[in-house]
Amino acid sequence: MNNEKQLSQQESLRLITEMIQKAKGSHFHENGTSAILWGAVVGFCGIMSFAQYTWKFSIGFDVWILTFLALIPQIFIAIKEKKNKIVKTHEQAVLDAVWVVYGISIFAVIIYMNTVPNASVELLAKDHIQLLKKDTLTGEVKPWKPFVLSATSILMIIYAFPTLVTGLARKFKPMIIGGIFCYGFFMASLFTSSVYDALLSGFAGICNWFIPGIILRNRYNKAKKALHV
Amino acid sequence: MFKELDPILHSQLRLAIMSLLISVKEAEFTFIKEKTGATAGNLSVQVQKLKEVNYIDVEKKFVDNYPQTTCKITEIGIAAFEAYVKALQQYLKV
Numbered sequence: 001m002n003n004e005k006q007l008s009q010q011e012s013l014r015l016i017t018e019m020i021q022k023a024k025g026s027h028f029h030e031n032g033t034s035a036i037l038w039g040a041v042v043g044f045c046g047i048m049s050f051a052q053y054t055w056k057f058s059i060g061f062d063v064w065i066l067t068f069l070a071l072i073p074q075i076f077i078a079i080k081e082k083k084n085k086i087v088k089t090h091e092q093a094v095l096d097a098v099w100v101v102y103g104i105s106i107f108a109v110i111i112y113m114n115t116v117p118n119a120s121v122e123l124l125a126k127d128h129i130q131l132l133k134k135d136t137l138t139g140e141v142k143p144w145k146p147f148v149l150s151a152t153s154i155l156m157i158i159y160a161f162p163t164l165v166t167g168l169a170r171k172f173k174p175m176i177i178g179g180i181f182c183y184g185f186f187m188a189s190l191f192t193s194s195v196y197d198a199l200l201s202g203f204a205g206i207c208n209w210f211i212p213g214i215i216l217r218n219r220y221n222k223a224k225k226a227l228h229v
Numbered sequence: 230m231f232k233e234l235d236p237i238l239h240s241q242l243r244l245a246i247m248s249l250l251i252s253v254k255e256a257e258f259t260f261i262k263e264k265t266g267a268t269a270g271n272l273s274v275q276v277q278k279l280k281e282v283n284y285i286d287v288e289k290k291f292v293d294n295y296p297q298t299t300c301k302i303t304e305i306g307i308a309a310f311e312a313y314v315k316a317l318q319q320y321l322k323v
Contacts, residue, residue: 007239007240007241007244009234009317009320009321010321012234012239012244012317013317013321015241015244015245015248016244016248016314018248019244019245019248019249019252019264019265020248020249020251020252022249022264023248023249023252023253023256023264024252083292083293086256086257086259086260087253087255087256087257087260088253088254088255088256089252089253089254090253090254092254093254
């Protein structure tokens with residue numbers, strides 16, 4: 001391309017259109033390795049769990065541990081894909097943010113699933129309650145760890161998801177910080193009773209939306225004023 | 230009254246670079262070279278000119294011992310590009 005060529009207005013417009021089209025048609029294509037990896041691992045774990053429950057056998061370890069092992073090749077795949085990317089579109093930036101936040105949320109749900117039963121036993125013990133389960137055939141009584149659904153905790157993960165995605169995609173720090181705080185409140189809510197979960201939920205709303213909203217409103221008002229000066 | 234066209238943008242290669250960068254979040258030097266068909270030397274000079282007027286950000290780093298240059302349009306660059314397109318529309322009465 002010759003830089004010194006004098007362009008007419010029509011040529012300029014044509015060049016802009018041509019370059020935008022070229023940029024559009026050359027996006028980096030995912031090769032599907034990550035999707036295949038996770039599809040295979042989660043598919044295998046799910047089917048193996050079903051088989052163990054149904055045909056009453058054990059492979060000697062929790063099959064879902066394989067999902068943690070799959071993180072190792074995933075890290076290498078991510079590094080390799082990043083190296084091969086010579087262009088990053090706005091759409092890809094948003095999708096990257098979605099997958100990062102999805103990863104954080106899955107991790108949060110796993111922590112939730114592993115923490116809630118023990119936390120429930122401790123919270124009940126504070127109220128001098130212990131739940132027991134009785135085998136009606138043998139009459140044997142054992143302590144029971146209940147899985148009490150903490151809807152407020154789950155809601156906090158859902159609150160944080162769009163805020164963190166928006167913050168990361170737009171590089172808007174108040175939303176990034178708000179989203180991270182929201183995950184923090186979620187973590188705290190795993191160890192608190194539903195009364196305090198409600199309070200944490202309120203804090204989550206303030207950090208997640210209210211404060212970033214005020215900052216956005218101030219920016220909007222400033223921009224509006226600047227337009228009318 | 231017609232607005233004067235920005236002389237920085239009213240050049241074939243610089244306009245091509247800006248048109249590519251306005252469509253993406255960031256792009257490597259090799260990508261811009263491939264799409265514009267320019268020589269590395271010429272492209273390097275024009276990228277530097279766009280950087281000097283703060284229309285683009287240029288980040289240079291080494292990946293596996295190879296230099297990697299990533300370019301990204303700035304807010305100033307976006308405003309200048311939009312103004313340029315508006316001025317073009319005035320000329321062409323689009």
